[in-house]
Amino acid sequence: MSERFSFDLHASDGKARTGVIHTPRGGVRTPAFMPVGTAATVKAMMPESVRATGADILLGNTYHLMLRPTAERIDRLGGLHRFMNWDRPILTDSGGFQVMSLAGLRKLTEKGVTFKSHIDGSKHELTPERSMEIQRLLGSDIVMCFDECPALPADRDRIAESMRLSMRWAERSREAFGDRPGHALFGIMQGGLEQDLREESAQALRSVGFDGYAVGGLAVGEGQAAMFDCLDYAPGFLPEDKPRYLMGVGKPDDIVGAVKRGIDMMDCVLPSRSGRTGQVFTRHGVLNIKNARHMDDPRPLDEACTCPACRNYSRAYLHHVFRSQEIISSMLLTWHNLHYFQEIMQGMREAIAGGTFEAWEAAFHAGRAQGDIEPL
Amino acid sequence: MSERFSFDLHASDGKARTGVIHTPRGGVRTPAFMPVGTAATVKAMMPESVRATGADILLGNTYHLMLRPTAERIDRLGGLHRFMNWDRPILTDSGGFQVMSLAGLRKLTEKGVTFKSHIDGSKHELTPERSMEIQRLLGSDIVMCFDECPALPADRDRIAESMRLSMRWAERSREAFGDRPGHALFGIMQGGLEQDLREESAQALRSVGFDGYAVGGLAVGEGQAAMFDCLDYAPGFLPEDKPRYLMGVGKPDDIVGAVKRGIDMMDCVLPSRSGRTGQVFTRHGVLNIKNARHMDDPRPLDEACTCPACRNYSRAYLHHVFRSQEIISSMLLTWHNLHYFQEIMQGMREAIAGGTFEAWEAAFHAGRAQGDIEPL
Numbered sequence: 112m113s114e115r116f117s118f119d120l121h122a123s124d125g126k127a128r129t130g131v132i133h134t135p136r137g138g139v140r141t142p143a144f145m146p147v148g149t150a151a152t153v154k155a156m157m158p159e160s161v162r163a164t165g166a167d168i169l170l171g172n173t174y175h176l177m178l179r180p181t182a183e184r185i186d187r188l189g190g191l192h193r194f195m196n197w198d199r200p201i202l203t204d205s206g207g208f209q210v211m212s213l214a215g216l217r218k219l220t221e222k223g224v225t226f227k228s229h230i231d232g233s234k235h236e237l238t239p240e241r242s243m244e245i246q247r248l249l250g251s252d253i254v255m256c257f258d259e260c261p262a263l264p265a266d267r268d269r270i271a272e273s274m275r276l277s278m279r280w281a282e283r284s285r286e287a288f289g290d291r292p293g294h295a296l297f298g299i300m301q302g303g304l305e306q307d308l309r310e311e312s313a314q315a316l317r318s319v320g321f322d323g324y325a326v327g328g329l330a331v332g333e334g335q336a337a338m339f340d341c342l343d344y345a346p347g348f349l350p351e352d353k354p355r356y357l358m359g360v361g362k363p364d365d366i367v368g369a370v371k372r373g374i375d376m377m378d379c380v381l382p383s384r385s386g387r388t389g390q391v392f393t394r395h396g397v398l399n400i401k402n403a404r405h406m407d408d409p410r411p412l413d414e415a416c417t418c419p420a421c422r423n424y425s426r427a428y429l430h431h432v433f434r435s436q437e438i439i440s441s442m443l444l445t446w447h448n449l450h451y452f453q454e455i456m457q458g459m460r461e462a463i464a465g466g467t468f469e470a471w472e473a474a475f476h477a478g479r480a481q482g483d484i485e486p487l
Numbered sequence: 488m489s490e491r492f493s494f495d496l497h498a499s500d501g502k503a504r505t506g507v508i509h510t511p512r513g514g515v516r517t518p519a520f521m522p523v524g525t526a527a528t529v530k531a532m533m534p535e536s537v538r539a540t541g542a543d544i545l546l547g548n549t550y551h552l553m554l555r556p557t558a559e560r561i562d563r564l565g566g567l568h569r570f571m572n573w574d575r576p577i578l579t580d581s582g583g584f585q586v587m588s589l590a591g592l593r594k595l596t597e598k599g600v601t602f603k604s605h606i607d608g609s610k611h612e613l614t615p616e617r618s619m620e621i622q623r624l625l626g627s628d629i630v631m632c633f634d635e636c637p638a639l640p641a642d643r644d645r646i647a648e649s650m651r652l653s654m655r656w657a658e659r660s661r662e663a664f665g666d667r668p669g670h671a672l673f674g675i676m677q678g679g680l681e682q683d684l685r686e687e688s689a690q691a692l693r694s695v696g697f698d699g700y701a702v703g704g705l706a707v708g709e710g711q712a713a714m715f716d717c718l719d720y721a722p723g724f725l726p727e728d729k730p731r732y733l734m735g736v737g738k739p740d741d742i743v744g745a746v747k748r749g750i751d752m753m754d755c756v757l758p759s760r761s762g763r764t765g766q767v768f769t770r771h772g773v774l775n776i777k778n779a780r781h782m783d784d785p786r787p788l789d790e791a792c793t794c795p796a797c798r799n800y801s802r803a804y805l806h807h808v809f810r811s812q813e814i815i816s817s818m819l820l821t822w823h824n825l826h827y828f829q830e831i832m833q834g835m836r837e838a839i840a841g842g843t844f845e846a847w848e849a850a851f852h853a854g855r856a857q858g859d860i861e862p863l
Contacts, residue, residue, distance in 0.1 A: 151807065155814040157795070180782070180807040188785050188803050196799040406556070409564055419533070423572040427564050431527065431556040438531040441814055 116295040124468040126373040145378035151195040155441035165453030173206035182248035190250030202253035239283035256284035270303035278315040295322035313348030323354040346373035386445030405430040418450035492671040500844040502749040521754035527571040531817040541829030549582035558624035566626030578629035615659035632660035646679035654691040671698035689724030699730040722749035762821030781806040794826035
């Protein structure tokens with residue numbers, strides 16, 4: 112247990128890296144996948160179950176928490192960790208991205224953004240300074256700079272203008288964050304799919320200096336090929352010795368492709384959201400439990416999986432409780448999906464440490480190409 | 488672990504009794520509260536969590552399971568225990584009561600009842616013989632006779648006629664059940680609030696002979712005082728040496744009053760359903776977590792409770808996740824309520840064994856009279 116925030120790289124294999132982020136609340140093994148606990152809960156999961164899947168760190172959403180129950184209330188109650196019963200590291204986003212995707216009546220200025228709550232229509236303001244304050248009140252271990260991010264495709268001028276605004280906000284975030292031993296502030300690189308803008312953004316962030324660096328503005332509609340093209344160069348603009356975080360990614364093959372290109376951390380709602388809609392990820396690809404083919408199937412989702420859904424239940428049961436809209440359906444499928452995502456991360460960490468990432472990746476893709484088991 | 492079904496009475500205190508029902512799937516400590524697992528799940532709970540609350544036995548609903556996923560399918564999949572991952576005893580109701588309360592286009596004859604499914608409108612028939620077959624296919628440890636039950640108030644002729652039909656069905660149920668070592672068949676006494684009809688019903692059941700006896704037709708709108716009046720005499724008409732089961736009861740004070748009057752087993756959806764609507768039962772009565780008074784309250788629901796909701800979360804958190812319609816709200820509140828109900832049962836079992844039931848009951852009522860803790 113470190114009292115400072117630090118990052119130790121243990122091994123690399125090609126561009127892929129493995130290591131540990133040390134925080135006073137425990138280590139984060141990288142590459143790391145962070146389940147999303149939007150409103151102070153990873154939906155349908157107890158925090159001890161999230162931990163049992165292998166998660167070292169959660170993501171919390173500033174936008175949701177500032178609106179309900181409010182950052183000030185969480186602070187009075189002892190901080191987000193205590194509030195939601197998760198004593199390991201928490202990373203919080205800055206609220207910027209979700210204001211743009213969820214809030215109403217947004218108004219963007221140099222100072223920040225004003226908007227109306229999607230919950231009750233109340234008016235709010237987020238600025239770099241306020242975002243830093245909220246994330247401090249929440250007690251976040253890894254704080255993200257306040258930024259702005261255009262959906263892709265967008266024209267180059269819009270992307271450049273937005274990136275430069277985000278870089279000015281990054282400086283203000285750094286200033287407002289101050290010196291908080293044991294807590295980290297991450298900068299967020301922007302620049303869309305424009306290599307020179309990505310480089311300019313990285314330079315701006317490096318000249319300020321952060322504890323880690325995110326690649327922002329991807330997974331916003333550009334498609335996997337374009338994202339990978341960008342990831343072929345973007346991580347290289349960032350410091351070797353700091354964690355690199357790809358925000359909002361992704362599907363299993365997105366995650367593997369990102370790690371291959373030098374990414375250390377990711378987050379996504381996909382495994383938990385899919386758990387509630389019946390979409391299941393396994394070594395053999397994707398299946399949908401609501402499909403009638405599972406109705407009489409006594410086999411588990413994946414016979415090799417050690418999660419409770421696979422150890423204790425048939426596809427027939429999971430189909431039944433999904434069709435019956437029973438809560439246990441969301442509980443079991445979310446658990447399975449999170450378990451599978453963490454298993455991918457563990458597999459990659461071991462492969463990178465052993466210098467066998469290429470073989471691991473080939474096996475990963477071969478398993479998916481097989482497709483789901485044949486119906487009985 | 489017994490290979491036969493049997494009931495050992497260990498102690499009594501006044502009319503209250505404590506003992507153990509032995510089954511090949513494990514013992515059931517009495518007085519026992521059975522959580523309801525309607526559609527092969529106790530809503531919002533993992534079965535291992537239900538067990539952790541102290542439950543020895545679950546109730547499954549024949550009506551729901553025959554419609555979806557069907558008894559034949561559950562049989563092909565290895566039975567209800569394996570299907571829902573609960574290896575301890577299961578009691579199933581006969582389907583009769585729920586056909587009357589949930590199904591459409593019911594037609595009642597001497598033979599049985601035809602009805603339309605509330606799920607998809609398909610037509611079905613339940614008879615004593617079919618109910619026995621379904622409960623056998625499910626693999627139920629304690630099977631209930633198929634019966635009919637009028638809502639109260641009802642006139643005496645209707646109650647008498649219905650009771651006598653149920654007694655003829657009880658004979659047919661006994662005949663159809665046959666000899667199934669390790670499995671029990673319970674008769675159901677009817678007769679509304681008419682003492683002589685209750686006695687006639689009990690005599691009819693005793694002359695057939697069952698492994699246990701339920702008091703049916705209560706908790707159907709008559710109110711607690713009328714129910715207790717009936718329970719002052721009805722259990723006395725039943726054999727001393729067999730378990731007595733009061734169906735569909737109830738609130739904590741209903742349960743305590745029933746045990747005081749000689750009841751050994753009960754079931755009710757109240758703790759689990761209330762968990763989903765925010766109603767919480769504690770030693771100090773009832774509270775509703777959606778009330779704004781809990782919004783800033785750092786205290787647990789009950790500081791003396793050892794359930795996960797009380798050990799790990801504030802009222803403020805539980806209020807927040809309830810208001811945010813997060814699934815963990817149902818998970819935690821259901822767990823708490825089931826834990827509290829089982830704690831009442833454990834308290835009564837110990838008090839009866841120690842000959843201190845009266846003092847226990849006085850303390851139970853005194854705690855409730857206090858009401859919830861004062862707002863901060």
